[in-house]
Amino acid sequence: MIQLKTIEELRLMKQSARLVSQTLGMLAKEIKPGVTTLHLDKLAYDFIKDHGAEPAFLGYGGFPASLCISPNDQVVHGIPNTEPVKEGTILSVDCGVFWNGFVGDHAYTFEVGEISAEDKKLLKVAKESLYKGIEQCVRGKRVGDISNAIQKHCEKEGYGVVRELVGHGVGRKMHEDPQVPNYGKPGSGKVLKDGIALAIEPMINLGTEKVKFHNDGWTVTTLDNKTSAHFEHDVCIINGKPVLLSTYDYIYEALGIKSDEEKAFQLDF
Helix, strand or coil: CCCCCCHHHHHHHHHHHHHHHHHHHHHHCCCCCCCEHHHHHHHHHHHHHHCCCEECCCCHHHCCCCEEEEECCEEECCCCCCCECCCCCEEEEEEEEEECCEEEEEEEEEECCCCCHHHHHHHHHHHHHHHHHHHCCCCCCEHHHHHHHHHHHHHCCCCEECCCCCEEECCCCCCEEEEECCCCCCCCCCECCCCCEEEECCEEECCCCCEEECCCCCCEEECCCCCEEECEEEEEEECCEEEECCCCHHHHHHHCCCCCCCHHHCCCC
16 A cells, blocks of 8 residues: 655655765765775764664665665675775665654665766666656656656667566655556556655666576676666655655765756755
């Protein structure tokens, strides 16, 4: 059952989502060749705790860390370790917090130093597809409209859209109804209503859409070992229109990037 939120609840969710955004912004300054993902995880843990919140991923289903950090051919759920990150890596960082009774869940794929033109295009298209999906978060549309918008944008560039992993509702729990696949038919799935809150997260592969699940119970890689990009926002519907709960502004400020990509989805409430 889909749990529709009140404006008061969405305000609390926005605070949780923005704490994740601030955490990712803090990490953006630290992501460079030679850093270890375990160090990034410790920084995130301390930052979240210092703000009076709890890392939502730590211990979730037995997950051993505060961040899912997934380099290159890892799609999602990478476990932080002591191996230095190399120049040219693309690094998905997925973070969650539990604060004010609600979960924030939000991800960005970073460039580590200079990356290939091929990977730059993958990141650009994958992030564009996230906003294509968010545009469809309109009262009266359906989940399949979100899914299809993401799929069409990525497949026209020849990229693989992961089937086995999906976005989801978010709220008092990390994963709520409905599931939000990154592929599907327009006009299919649950009807979107005011008060719905979703974690929309395209997982887009340079090559095949097929993935491999590893024996550690978490790590997922592309079957052909080509790179994968992952972007995620928390979004809700207010007065029939999509409103972002999370933001990449803290990342962009840290990296000196100018962007107005979120402007259409921002609302003070």
